[in-house]
Amino acid sequence: MVRHGGRIVADQLALQGVKRVFSVPGESFLAALDGLYDVGIQNVVCRHEGGAAMAAAAHGRLTGQPGAVFVTRGPGATNAASGLHVARLDSIPMVVFVGQIARSDRDREAFQELDYRAFYGPLVKWVAEVDETARLPEYISRAFHVATSGRPGPVALALPEDMLGATAEVADVPPPARLLAEATAAQAQAVLAALAQAERPLVAVGGPHWSAQAAADLVRFAEAANLPVATTFRRQDYMDNTHPNYVGYLGVGMNPALGQRLAQADLVLALGTRMGDTATGGYTLMAPGTPRQRLVHVHPDPDEPGRVFRPDPGIALAAPAMLAALGAARPGPWADWTRAARADQEAWTLPQQTPGAVRMEAVIQTLSDILPEDAILTNGAGNYAAFLHRYFRFRRHGTQLAPTSGSMGFGFPAAIAAALEHPGRTVVCLAGDGCFQMTLNEFSTAMQYGAKVVVIVANNGRYGTIRMHQERSYPGRVSGTDLVNPDYAALARAYGAEGAVVAEQAEFAPALAQALACGTSFVIELRLDPEALSPALTLTRAREMGQGRS
Template identity: 65%
Template sequence: MRHGGQILVDQLARLGTTRVFSVPGESFLAVLDGLVDSGIDNVVCRHEGGAAMMAEATGKLTGRPGIAFVTRGPGATNAAAGVHVARQDSTPMILFVGQIDRGHRDREAFQEVDFRAMFAPLAKRVAEVDDTARLPEYIGRAWREATSGRPGPVVLALPEDVLSARAEVPDLTQSPSDIRPTYLGVAEDAIGWLAQAARPLVVVGGPGWTAEAADDLAAFAEAQNVPVATAFRRQDYLDNRHPNWVGDLSVGMNPKLAERIRQADRLMLVGTRFGDIESRGYTLLDPAGHAQKVLHVHADPGEPGRVWRADVAVTATGPDFIRALAQHEPAGRDWTRWTTAARAEQEAWEDPRESPGAVKLERVIRWLSDTLPEDAILTNGAGNYAAWLHRYFTYKRFGTQLAPTSGSMGYGFPAAVAASLEHPGRTVVCLAGDGCFQMTLNEMSTAVQHGATPVVVVANNGRYGTIRMHQERTYPSRVSGTDLANPDFAALARAYGGFGATVEADAGFAEAFEAARASGLPAVIELRLDPEALSTGQTLSEARAAGAARG
């Protein structure tokens, strides 16, 4: 006879869980008890949003569900931000939420929330366990659902009395092995379809990618000599030095790459939903009707045709289909001129555009790109500062970009903590804006406690830069709600027990970074940027002038 918390932890251990992220609550004390001798590392976080984002990042890094535990009510609502990231990024994740006793339901008891209703639009599935003996069943199903088809987050609510009750129940049996199709015949048809193009473009993205898939993609691109673009924040799916890589479809994408999408007569979309960001707000293709023919490969059979009219729809994961494509001979079409021109446009786009001030973010990013080990992991949240990273950093290996396609601020630092714990031998660098970092910087305490050692580079321009850019373009010179009063970030890092440095001129960055890395501590390097440095393509004054010109 084991209590429910012990049953739950035993099931997670059998499934291969080695680390969970949590903010403790009295609603799941039995789980905390079960973790004591389990061999599973319980990373105690400072905010449920940080815990959920760390779990999501772990899911991205490993391909296995990242696990987070939070308490009912405010704990669950705080964690919702991380669940949303997992949903939009198609990341396997399980959020366990403590819940009130079953006998207290529907009385608006202390911290009572209907989690099925609350998480329904955010999670792939939401369930509440009503029977201690059925915990293995629910956990096994949650694991399977989080990883199958289009991966995503599953939320399991755990009433306190279900966790504290005892039951005699067998442990989970081994998860079933998947028999995966080869897709060779379908891939042959896809190559034939592609061969009819005069101006083809392949876009890859979505979940489940691997280093082997990156190698297969390179082989396919070389054999067919076709241009390949990577979806938003999936930039590490192909070595950016590869002659067939023509850029990433990010918020600040190369305008010439956007024009290539408009000009393409056949688009092969592999693994990606090709959503709002990749399509520039659904303007590069019109969902009501587009001239480009589309072959859409996705693990969810309901995705092709949901937004874009797919001439050919294939139900498969991106890596599985790319493997089949890589085994085929050339299609017999010569796209050399089209591909070479697209690659040249990307290389020109990478030439730095000088930003104002003594600290130039483009030089910092280029130094990181040229200096860091090829397996260094780069994380970021949301903000204009990230556009410098997308444009000027060369991703060389798969598994080195960790960023939210959902555009969640505050994500970069928790993700960096999770990455440092998962890969303690690798360099982990978080690029954060001053506003972005302040959303989750309290997890510095988590990093110190558990031995994570990421280096955070804070781009401090004293404002919410993205919103300020849009504000100046729409309501020039009418500033409201976008200026920030910031702390001394370096001093704050030292107060937490980490390393801190401030850089006020380019020449000081390399020395500060090497000192941060040598410290063996979680580190913060604050870059004091000129407030004029608003985006990679526009200064604050230019944005204001453009807004005034539009009236």
């Protein structure tokens, strides 16, 4: 059948199993929009390309299948870069299709022209431009393969508008018939043999390819072997946080006692995680090169083990495949070590009271007590997130959507993507006043497509994380960190949603109940004391630290 390029693109997406794409429309890919019309793939039209790309990244993280996003040339492509950066650092499969100028106008600095290979090169696994309509199936098949192979990540394809509008008679290319790798007996034995020599082991889990089955296998392995398990930054839903073998997370704002336990360990079994700077306290708890700890590194990218730390051994394999092979581990002599680590975690998660009429530690405790176990929580970046990470108890896999890249603005588009994918589940977005304002224009998207989201806005009138560091480095010299904010509840109502302002702690539980019961999106604005910067730090204390006072 002769088809124009846009229809060929849509047909390939359907073959790859894509049910939904995110986009901001542009004249450069009108033919692709026309193709989507025929094929029936839902096109979620966003209000900014950054929000569209973040939503696609969240979809990829939540489902394990590549999130797809369409943006136009030039400004559209550059706006989307923040979402690609999230996907790259989070190992999320994603494919971005970029409308491109006509082929005949290249290299003339034409309207909105951009060299996508140069611009996207550091952000993606592969970037290409399709010159021939008949090769679209080939390129798209490869794009989805690269996005999901090894360490997953984003891929970018530039689509010249004249190429998309041209016709071709070409066969479709179905998805590859892929056989997933399994752990060999030798690989599993190498891990068990290394553990048998350890006195103070620590299991650190993270990275891609995880599933509910992998989480169950992790629990079974940890229980059988008496091992302590730490998740890495913003991967806390990989293990039930109430389990006796769960000892906390390694990352920004981690329990100092857990950080010291990592430093004291004689063996670290890293399953899927890269053990980057956040997990290792800026490479101070584990030294690059040959760390103090023996590192058994299991990672799906064969180039990762040995890139920063010397592995002993390094195994190129997805973590869930290794866990499936380790299920029959024998008990090790580490029960006391694990119990001590768990005791540190339980002490760390006892709420420490912060100043103000509304206290974030109490808010998170209420969420942890009331929300269903399958509720999906999203967030971007800011000091408010430290309360979530420290005090919320994630119980199931697939319930935490947060960027390891530390990108502000991610939480709200991620929540919209989650609500569209799982309309029957509770979706809660936590955002700071600065974080929410970066992507709150996507409220129109949520309302247009019926995505029901509860947004909890921590309003302290400032960029809290930056202010904290500012007070430490330049105490009392406030510059660039104060915010003037809208009435967020009124703003929600302007979009057709509902909202409430919480100025006293007793008002939060009723507001949450109202939000969960209403039939539309709901914003709860928390009026916080600006004095409270983090679970363990106030503005006054940060300033004293900056002035050298103990």
